[in-house]
Amino acid sequence: MSDPISVSDELKAQDKDPYEINIFEPGLISFSRSQGGVFQGVIEGKVYEELILFRIFPFQYNTQYISVRNSKSEEIGVIRDIDQLDEESRGEVDKELQLRYFLPVVTRIDSIKQKADMWIWELQTNLGQTRIVMRNLHEHMQYPSLYRIILTDVNGKRCEIRDYSTLDIQSRKKLKDVL
Amino acid sequence: MPYVDKLPKSIEMQLTEQPLFHFGSDLMKDGQFGEQWLVLTEKEVSVWGTDGRMVSKFFVSSITDARVVGGVGGGSLLVDTKEGPIILIRYTASLTSIFGYASKLIAAVAKGEERPTASEKEFPRHCPKCRNPLPEDSQTCPVCKSNGKVLFRMLGYAKPYKIQMIAAAIMLIFTTLIELVPPFLTKMIVDNVLTKKDMGSTLLWIVIGLAATSLVVTLMQTVRGLIGVWIGSKIMGDLRHDVYHSLMKLSLSFFDRRQSSQFIGRVNNDSEAMRQFMTDGVIWVSGESLRVIAIFAIMFSMDWKLTLLAMLPMPLMVVLSTVLWPMIGRRWYQQWRSIFRLNALVGDSLQGIRVVKAFGQETTEMSRYTVANKELVRHNIRIEGLWQGMFPAFALVAGVGTLLIWYYGGRTVLDGQLSIGTLIALVTYLGMLLGPLQWVSQMINWASHAISAADRVFEIMDTPSDVPDTTNPADIGRVNGEVEFKQVTYGYEKHHPVLKNVDLKVAAGEMIGLVGHSGAGKSTFINMICRFYDTDEGTITIDGVDIRNISQSDLRSQIGVVLQETFLFDGTIAENIAYSKPDATELEIMRAAKIANAHDFIVQLPDGYDTRVGERGHKLSGGEKQRVSIARAIIHDPRILILDEATASVDTVTERQIQEAISRLVKGRTTFAIAHRLSTLRNANRLVVLERGKIIEVGTHEELLAVEGAYFKLVEAQKEMSQIKGVEVHE
Numbered sequence: 001m002s003d004p005i006s007v008s009d010e011l012k013a014q015d016k017d018p019y020e021i022n023i024f025e026p027g028l029i030s031f032s033r034s035q036g037g038v039f040q041g042v043i044e045g046k047v048y049e050e051l052i053l054f055r056i057f058p059f060q061y062n063t064q065y066i067s068v069r070n071s072k073s074e075e076i077g078v079i080r081d082i083d084q085l086d087e088e089s090r091g092e093v094d095k096e097l098q099l100r101y102f103l104p105v106v107t108r109i110d111s112i113k114q115k116a117d118m119w120i121w122e123l124q125t126n127l128g129q130t131r132i133v134m135r136n137l138h139e140h141m142q143y144p145s146l147y148r149i150i151l152t153d154v155n156g157k158r159c160e161i162r163d164y165s166t167l168d169i170q171s172r173k174k175l176k177d178v179l
Numbered sequence: 180m181p182y183v184d185k186l187p188k189s190i191e192m193q194l195t196e197q198p199l200f201h202f203g204s205d206l207m208k209d210g211q212f213g214e215q216w217l218v219l220t221e222k223e224v225s226v227w228g229t230d231g232r233m234v235s236k237f238f239v240s241s242i243t244d245a246r247v248v249g250g251v252g253g254g255s256l257l258v259d260t261k262e263g264p265i266i267l268i269r270y271t272a273s274l275t276s277i278f279g280y281a282s283k284l285i286a287a288v289a290k291g292e293e294r295p296t297a298s299e300k301e302f303p304r305h306c307p308k309c310r311n312p313l314p315e316d317s318q319t320c321p322v323c324k325s326n327g328k329v330l331f332r333m334l335g336y337a338k339p340y341k342i343q344m345i346a347a348a349i350m351l352i353f354t355t356l357i358e359l360v361p362p363f364l365t366k367m368i369v370d371n372v373l374t375k376k377d378m379g380s381t382l383l384w385i386v387i388g389l390a391a392t393s394l395v396v397t398l399m400q401t402v403r404g405l406i407g408v409w410i411g412s413k414i415m416g417d418l419r420h421d422v423y424h425s426l427m428k429l430s431l432s433f434f435d436r437r438q439s440s441q442f443i444g445r446v447n448n449d450s451e452a453m454r455q456f457m458t459d460g461v462i463w464v465s466g467e468s469l470r471v472i473a474i475f476a477i478m479f480s481m482d483w484k485l486t487l488l489a490m491l492p493m494p495l496m497v498v499l500s501t502v503l504w505p506m507i508g509r510r511w512y513q514q515w516r517s518i519f520r521l522n523a524l525v526g527d528s529l530q531g532i533r534v535v536k537a538f539g540q541e542t543t544e545m546s547r548y549t550v551a552n553k554e555l556v557r558h559n560i561r562i563e564g565l566w567q568g569m570f571p572a573f574a575l576v577a578g579v580g581t582l583l584i585w586y587y588g589g590r591t592v593l594d595g596q597l598s599i600g601t602l603i604a605l606v607t608y609l610g611m612l613l614g615p616l617q618w619v620s621q622m623i624n625w626a627s628h629a630i631s632a633a634d635r636v637f638e639i640m641d642t643p644s645d646v647p648d649t650t651n652p653a654d655i656g657r658v659n660g661e662v663e664f665k666q667v668t669y670g671y672e673k674h675h676p677v678l679k680n681v682d683l684k685v686a687a688g689e690m691i692g693l694v695g696h697s698g699a700g701k702s703t704f705i706n707m708i709c710r711f712y713d714t715d716e717g718t719i720t721i722d723g724v725d726i727r728n729i730s731q732s733d734l735r736s737q738i739g740v741v742l743q744e745t746f747l748f749d750g751t752i753a754e755n756i757a758y759s760k761p762d763a764t765e766l767e768i769m770r771a772a773k774i775a776n777a778h779d780f781i782v783q784l785p786d787g788y789d790t791r792v793g794e795r796g797h798k799l800s801g802g803e804k805q806r807v808s809i810a811r812a813i814i815h816d817p818r819i820l821i822l823d824e825a826t827a828s829v830d831t832v833t834e835r836q837i838q839e840a841i842s843r844l845v846k847g848r849t850t851f852a853i854a855h856r857l858s859t860l861r862n863a864n865r866l867v868v869l870e871r872g873k874i875i876e877v878g879t880h881e882e883l884l885a886v887e888g889a890y891f892k893l894v895e896a897q898k899e900m901s902q903i904k905g906v907e908v909h910e
Contacts (some may be wrong), residue, residue: 036265037208038257049263052248099210102253102271114505128212138516155273158252177509 022077024068026084029077031092039096041089043068043076051076053096059144066093104130106151106161109171112178119178121151125159132159137178149175186216189231196220200284202277204270206253208234217256217268217281224258224285226268235267245285247278256282258289277302333453333633334461336417340410347410350403351462355470357399359477360392362607370600403462411458418450422636430645431711432671449632456629464622467615474608481601485588489580489609496576496616503569504624510562517555524551577613581606646713652730658722658737659687660818660849662708666717669707676715677703679872687818690850692860694890695869701853704869705821708851709738721819739817739848741841743824745801745808749793752781755807759815771814776840777806802833809840820845822852834859857894866890 031041104125670676
C-alpha cells in the first residue's frame with residue numbers, strides 16, 4: 001500500500017490549526033469503490049486507497065457530519081452533508097455508511113416472546129428477517145428520540161425502529177406491551 | 180467444545196482440499212441478511228453461497244495480509260493483495276471474534292507464520308439446537324435446557340431432610356383431606372337436621388365435628404408451616420454454603436471474564452428462588468393438586484351430572500390464567516423499569532448536585548424528574564388496575580359455574596332428586612376450586628424461574644478451577660525465596676501470549692524491579708508468581724519446587740502482596756492488619772503498623788486501631804490505606820513480596836513515607852516491584868525490562884543507563900514528561 005502522506009502534505013498540514021475541524025469543500029472531494037469492494041476516494045487532490053467513515057452524531061444525523069478517516073483511523077476531515085457531494089460519491093458514501101453502520105430498520109415485528117429469562121424478538125427488517133435476543137429490556141432498548149428505538153442483541157447486533165408510530169397495528173400492539 | 184456448524188454438503192463436494200477453517204457468516208456482501216460461507220484451505224480462500232455457488236476465490240499466494248474492519252453492529256473481513264485490499268465477507272457483531280480469528284489465521288497461512296489456535300471464547304456462543312445466543316456466563320442454553328435433570332438435582336438438596344419432608348407431606352395430605360370435611364358436615368346439618376327439623380343430639384355432634392376439624396386443620400397447618408420453614412432455611416443455608424465455597428475455589432480467570440457484582444445476586448437471589456420453589460412451591464403444588472383431585476372425586480360421587488356442568492367454565496379460567504399472568508409479569512417489569520429510571524435520575528442529579536447548581540440547571544432537572552415521575556404513576560395505575568381487576572374476573576368466571584349449579588341443581592332439588600345439603604356442599608366445593616385454578620400458570624412461571632436459578636447456581640458449582648490444587652503437595656516449610664522462571668509462556672487467551680519464553684532466576688532476598696510500557700506483561704508476570712493463573716508452557720519454581728506442586732495455601736502464605744488499589748475489608752483497622760494472621764497479638768499489630776509508618780496516624784484517629792474501615796466505615800485516604808495494607812503484608816511476614824504500583828496513587832510526601840515503610844519491608848525478602856515512576860525502583864538489585872511479553876534487558880539502574888537501550892529511553896521519556904509538568908526528576 002502506498003502511504004498517502006507525503007512531505008509537501010505535512011507542510012500543508014502545518015499551516016492549518018491542528019485543533020480546527022477540517023470541514024471539506026464539497027468540490028474538493030470524491031469517493032468511489034475499488035474492485036475489491038473497498039471504499040476509497042480522492043480528497044483535496046490526494047488519493048486514498050482505503051477510507052473509513054464515521055457518523056459523528058449517529059443518532060441525530062444519518063447523512064450529515066460524517067468523519068472521513070484513513071486506514072489508521074486518523075481524521076482527514078468532515079463532510080457536513082453528503083447531499084453536497086456529486087452523485088457517484090454520494091451513492092458510495094451512503095452505501096458505505098449503511099455497511100459500516102449495520103443498523104437494519106425494523107419494518108414489522110413478528111413476535112416478542114419471553115422464554116426462560118430471554119426476550120426473543122422475531123423481526124422483519126429492510127435487510128431481511130432476523131432475530132434479536134436480549135437478556136433484559138431495560139439495558140437493551142435505547143430511546144434516542146420520542147418514537148425511535150434502538151434494539152441491541154446480547155451479542156451486540158442492533159436493529160432500529162425508526163418511528164414506531166408508523167408501524168402496522170399488530171406490530172405496535174406487540175411493542176406496546178414491552179415499552 | 181465450541182460448536183461449529185457443518186459445512187453444507189454442496190460446498191464440501193466442490194472442495195479439492197481439506198479445509199483448514201470454515202465458518203458461516205450471517206450477512207451477504209451487500210449488507211442484506213443471508214448466509215455465506217468462508218472456507219480456507221492451504222492454497223485458497225473462498226466464499227460460497229449456501230446453495231454451493233462460489234462467490235469469490237483467492238489464492239493464498241496472492242494475499243499479503245488479512246484483517247478485519249469493525250463497523251458498528253457488524254464488520255467485514257478484508258484481505259490485502261498486490262492489487263489492493265479486497266472485502267471477502269461481511270458479518271454482524273455477533274460473529275466479530277470468530278472472523279477476527281479467521282483473519283489472523285488467513286494472514287498466518289499467507290505469510291507462512293505460526294498459525295494461531297482458536298480459543299473457545301472466539302466462537303459465537305450459539306445454542307446448537309435452537310440457534311439462540313447463549314448468555315455470556317453460561318454454557319447451557321436457557322431456552323432448550325433439560326429441565327428435568329436440573330429439577331432432580333435441585334430436589335437432591337432436600338434429601339438430608341427426608342424424614343421431615345415425609346412428615347410434612349403426610350400432614351399435607353391430612354390437612355387437605357380434613358379441609359374437605361366441613362362442607363360435607365354442612366350437608367349433613369342441612370339434610371339430616373334442618374330439613375327434618377330434628378332437634379336431637381345430631382346437631383350438637385355435627386357442630387362439635389366442625390369445631391374439631393377446624394382445630395385439627397389449624398394445628399396441622401401450623402406444624403406443617405414450621406417444618407416447612409425449618410427445611411427451607413436449612414436447604415437455603417446448604418445452597419448458599421455450596422455456592423460460596425465453589426466461588427472461592429474458582430480461579431481468577433473465571434472472575435476476569437465476569438462482573439463480580441452479579442455473583443452477589445446469584446448467591447442470594449438464586450438460592451432464594453430455589454428454596455421458595457422447593458419448600459413453598461413443591462408443597463403448594465402437591466397440596467393443591469391433591470385438593471383438586473379430592474374435590475372432583477367427592478363432587479362426582481355426589482352428583483356427576485352437576486359436576487360436569489360446573490366444570491364448563493373451568494377451561495375458560497385456565498385460559499384466563501395463561502393470558503393474564505404473562506400480562507401481569509410484563510406490566511410489573513414495566514413498572515420496575517420506570518422505578519429504576521426514576522431512581523437513576525435522582526441518583527444522577529443528587530450525585531452531581533454541585534454541577535447542577537453551578538450551571539443553574541435545577542429547573543431542567545426538576546422537569547426531567549416530573550416526566551419520569553408521571554411515567555411511573557401511569558405504570559403504577561396500569562399494573563395495580565390490572566391486579567385489582569384480575570381476581571374479580573376469575574371470581575366472575577367461577578361464578579358462572581356456581582350459577583349453573585344453582586339453577587340446574589335447584590331444579591333437581593325441586594324435583595326431589597337431590598337433597599338441599601348436597602347442593603350446598605357442591606357449591607362450597609366448587610368455590611374451593613377457584614384458588615388453585617387461578618394460580619396454575621403462575622406456578623409454572625415460578626417453577627421455570629426456579630429452574631433457571633438452579634441452572635445458574637449449578638453452573639458455578641460445576642465449573643472446574645483452572646488452577647487445580649495438587650493432590651500430593653510438596654512440603655516446602657519456610658522457603659528461602661529463590662524464584663525461577665523457566666521458559667514461561669502465558670496468555671489470557673491462549674493464542675495471544677502476554678508472556679513469551681520468560682527466563683529469569685532470582686536469588687533469595689533479591690529485589691527485582693519490573694519495568695516496561697503498560698501492556699508489556701508486568702502484572703501478568705506477578706500474577707504468575709502468585710499462581711493466579713497457570714503457565715501455558717514452562718515452569719515457575721520456588722526453591723526449586725514447581726509451584727504447581729505446592730498447595731495453594733502454603734504458596735500464598737509465603738507471598739505478600741501490596742497493590743495499587745488497596746482493598747480493606749469491612750472491619751476494624753486492627754482486624755485488617757491481622758487479616759492473614761488472626762491470632763496476632765496487639766503488640767504485633769502495633770509493631771507492624773509502626774514499621775509501615777501507619778502507627779502514628781492510626782493512634783490519632785478517634786477510634787484508634789478500632790476504627791471501622793471498609794465500605795461502610797471510616798474513609799481513609801489513599802496513602803493511609805496503602806500503609807495499612809503494608810502493615811498487613813508485614814504481619815504476614817512473607818518470604819516473597821510483591822509490590823504492584825504501591826505508590827502510584829499518592830502525593831510525593833506520602834510517597835516518601837510509604838517508600839520508607841517499603842524499604843523496611845523488603846529487607847531480607849525476595850521482592851518483585853512494579854512502579855511507573857522509575858525513581859521508586861532505585862533500591863532494586865536488578866531491573867528487568869519487559870517489552871511485549873519478553874525480557875529485553877536485565878541489569879542495575881546504572882548498567883542499563885550505560886547501554887542506552889530500552890530502559891534508557893523510558894527514563895528519558897519520563898524526564899521529559901516531568902519537565903512538561905514542571906516537576907523535578909529525582910534521579
